[in-house]
Amino acid sequence: QVQLVESGGGLVQAGDSLRLSCAASGRTFSSYAMAWFRQVPGKEREFVAGISWGPGYTPYADSVKGRFTISRDNAKNTVYLQMNSLKPEDTAVYYCAASRRNYGPRSYEYDYWGQGTQVTVSS
Numbered sequence: 001q002v003q004l005v006e007s008g009g010g011l012v013q014a015g016d017s018l019r020l021s022c023a024a025s026g027r028t029f030s031s032y033a034m035a036w037f038r039q040v041p042g043k044e045r046e047f048v049a050g051i052s053w054g055p056g057y058t059p060y061a062d063s064v065k066g067r068f069t070i071s072r073d074n075a076k077n078t079v080y081l082q083m084n085s086l087k088p089e090d091t092a093v094y095y096c097a098a099s100r101r102n103y104g105p106r107s108y109e110y111d112y113w114g115q116g117t118q119v120t121v122s123s
Contacts, residue, residue, distance in 0.1 A: 002026050002112040004096050009117030012086055016121070020081040022096030022114055029077040030054075033103035035110065036070060036081045038092035038119075045095070047105035049081060059104060064090075086121045093118050 003025040012018055020036070035050035049060045049070035058070050069082040079096060094117050097110035 002028070002032065002098050004098060004112055004114035006094065006096050006114045006117040009094060009119045011120045011122065014087055014121055014123050016086050017082070017084045018086065018119060020083065020094055020096075020117060020119070022079045022081075024077045024079070024098065026077070030074040032098040032100060032112075034070075034072060034079040035097045035099070035103055036079075036094055037097060037107060038090075038094045039116075040092045045107050046092075047107070048094070050103035050105070051079065052103050057103060061105070083119070086119075088121045088123045091119060091121050 004022055006020060006022045008020040033052050036048040037045045038048050039045040047061055048064055049068055051058050051070045051072050067085045072079045096114045098112040099110040102109045
């Protein structure tokens with residue numbers, strides 16, 4: 001069992017930056033691939049970025065490529081999402097997720113989810 005707790009969301013202006021954190025419980029964090037998804041009301045949950053078990057593989061959604069960076073610190077059981085040059089269309093609830101199988105965009109491959117943190121970008 002893995003518990004995920006996101007933090008770092010908030011209200012910012014367009015062009016600002018935010019860093020989201022996701023703290024994981026348990027001693028097997030390094031055996032999970034991690035990802036960030038986001039969701040707005042009335043729409044499906046959308047893949048944002050993923051990161052493999054060790055360093056190296058970090059796929060991104062086209063809409064955030066070049067602006068967002070995912071990283072992980074296995075010693076701290078934490079995954080991060082650095083978000084720069086934020087746009088109003090980035091407004092959503094952001095969720096972190098853990099998977100033993102993959103770090104790609106298919107949400108059904110993720111076994112554990114956090115409760116989400118709201119990010120609001122004003123124009």
